[in-house]
Amino acid sequence: MTAPCDVPWRRLDGRMLVVAPLQHVVRLLPVLVILLFTGRGDPVRLWITLGITVVLIVLGVIRWKTTRYRITGDRVELHSGWVRRQRRSVPRDRLRTVDVTSTLLHRVFGLGVLHVRGASSAAADHHGLKLDAVSAAEAARLRTELLHAAPSPGPAEVVSGDSRDSDYRHSQVLSTLRWPWIRFAPLTVSALAGTGVLVAAVWNVVSELGLRPRDLPFAADVEERIRGAAIWLTVGVLALVLLVVAIVGSLLMFTERWWGYRLTRDDDGTLRVHRGLLTRRSLSVAGNRQRGAAVSEPLLLRAGRGAQARVLATGLGRGGQGGALQPPATRREAHLLAAAVAGEPVERSTLAPLRRHPRRALWRRLTRAVAPAAALCAAGWAVATTVPGWYWLGPLTTVLLVLAVPVGFDRYRNLGHLLTARHLVTRWGSLHRRTVVLERDGVIGWRIRQSIVQRRAGLVTVEAVTAAGEGGYPVTDVTAADGVALAAAVTPSVFDSLTPLGAEEPAGDLTAQGAGRGPQERLDHR
Incomplete structure (x- = not known):
């Protein structure tokens, strides 16, 4: 085995000096487009962002000059920092995940971000290493070096980046993407939540630039129609619009996440899940884990x-x-x-x-389902009878109480x-x-x-x-x-x-x- 002192230190890829500032500039593109085509917004905010980009370039050069890593026979070591120096080391027999993420911008430059995490219940940031960024070829080599040549059996790994056809040479295909599955996309909470975050981010950008929806050419006519319509009709239309946005957003997120999905199993039992459109991901789980x-x-x-x-x-x-x-x-x-x-x-x-x-578990399931609903129902009727305009709250909570009974039975049935x-x-x-x-x-x-x-x-x-x-x-x-x-x-x-x-x-x-x-x-x- 090679002595640790004989293993040379390596540097991050020099192309990382371009990717980090570009990532910040990409976030600025909506602001630039609105400023160019509408002439609205705060130019000071633009200059501040450009100044931050320059600072990021300088910090990137410092980080590149001060970051070194190496892989010895029994450890993965990382030295980084100029003002605050950090020395991190993870034993190879304690490795649990090797995560290589490759966003669209990283893929353009042929780079990836390597995360090496050890076994610990604490946060991964304190028990792992992050190499931002290395070349795609270097990431593939490190992955092989860490997992297949490690002293202990290869850990479960999460890899994002270009997949190789050679991975499937001796693999059994267990599952591939079936587009009828996309109908389940609106039924997942993560997709709906992601759509809400995206809509909120767009709305925040528009509001910060001083743009108001009522300034649009058709906004006055729409506002007049809303004022003349019944309140229930207005609420129904808004709910329908939100539902359509949520469904379309969830379909788009499903497509990005699961594009090119394929599940295979190697001869040694290793499972490999490959998926992703903009960011390609691969989850590999060794059979012995x-x-x-x-x-x-x-x-x-x-x-x-x-x-x-x-x-x-x-x-x-x-x-x-x-x-x-x-x-x-x-x-x-x-x-x-x-x-x-x-x-x-x-x-x-x-x-x-x-x-x-046991049947005693049925009564316990019913109690756990009905008791909170009964308390909520009592509170709802108390508010409905004392606060003007809240008469609807009592019947609504009663419906929840009625639904709690079949929920309790279903919990026991399961x-x-x-x-x-x-x-x-x-x-x-x-x-x-x-x-x-x-x-x-x-x-x-x-x-x-x-x-x-x-x-x-x-x-x-x-x-x-x-x-x-x-x-x-x-x-x-x-x-x-x-x-x-x-x-x-x-x-x-x-x-x-x-x-x-x-x-x-x-x-x-x-x-x-x-x-x-x-x-x-x-x-x-x-």
């Missing part, structure tokens, strides 16, 4: 009979694209893909008939779990239903929670702790005996240190007693 799959069904998507499949892998949590394996698709296709990733027939994985939870030879299957939720297939070997511990209400009902929530995905997946509202039996069946070694009945119990422990199953046992919180 996969711990199962999940099917997510948010309320709107579920109402349209859609779902989305995700992979559970160490190093991939809520961030890093969340392990999404495909766009929002039909419910059947999402379950089939999740089963293929888990390596089980769909009838033994996400669509398996699950074990029902509760269930199943233990197979290789996996733990669990399902929960109504407004956001999730089905998880987790490898039994991927469970590293258990958390058992019991609220006061659960204690009176004799129920517990058993959460399987894992290093993959969100870190833990619950089996909600089972009896204490069944919860302990489930945990003991999955990880018998966890129960080796159980204290027999009669020994002194530390505070905070949960006591579980199985009816007709022998002596009482206690499971320490882990």
Whole structure:
């Protein structure tokens, strides 16, 4: 192995000195267009922005001169800074993600931004390295050097940039883009939220430049028609306009995110998701880091009979694209893909008939759904009877109370779990239903929670702790005996240190007693 002192230091690509100022100028383009074609706006703001661009160029030169990095046999090191010097180092055996993002402007100059992150629960900025920017060829070489030649098995990686046809040479294609899936785009909250952010940004630019919608040629006629129309008609038209904008925006965002989508599996089990139009992205998950799959069904998507499949892998949590394996698709296709990733027939994985939870869990689901709605209904009627003009609030909250009952029943209907030879299957939720297939070997511990209400009902929530995905997946509202039996069946070694009945119990422990199953046992919180 090469000694660290013999490994040369490398510099960032010199083209980064052009990209950073151009990114700032691109944000200025709307202002320039409006100033040139309308003659409106504040020229001082333009000169300030140009001055900031000059400062960015100077700072970019300093950063390029003072930033060095190298990759030794066991570490990735980065030295940066002039006034405030930073020395960062990540052990290669602790690498979890390698993220290379390549925006449209980066791709024009053949560059990418490399993020190397290690295993830590803290923010990635404090436990990782960022190389902004390196050439596309250098990024590909670093990716190979860090992942395939690393001392430890390759981590899950998130890569954005040009994909290579050689990646598919020995790969099995599991899924490709089907344009009928685009109908699910308006049913995803992320697409609607992104559209709202974009509209708000455009509105902010227009307002800061002093432009008013009423100054448009047709604005006076529209305003006159609105004043002469009934209030309900005006509200309806505005709601329709917002709905159309949201739908069109979500369709455009779906196209940008999932253009060229293809999911493949290599001979070694590595999953690769390639997608993106302006910014190309690739999610690669090594086979030895996969711990199962999940099917997510948010309320709107579920109402349209859609779902989305995700992979559970160490190093991939809520961030890093969340392990999404495909766009929002039909419910059947999402379950089939999740089963293929888990390596089980769909009838033994996400669509398996699950074990029902006790009827006591039904009353708990109903209580949790109806009690808050009842309190809101009481408050709504109090306001409706005391505040003039708010008479409609009482009937509205009553509708919410009525809807809470079927929500409670649906939550109970979705509760269930199943233990197979290789996996733990669990399902929960109504407004956001999730089905998880987790490898039994991927469970590293258990958390058992019991609220006061659960204690009176004799129920517990058993959460399987894992290093993959969100870190833990619950089996909600089972009896204490069944919860302990489930945990003991999955990880018998966890129960080796159980204290027999009669020994002194530390505070905070949960006591579980199985009816007709022998002596009482206690499971320490882990």
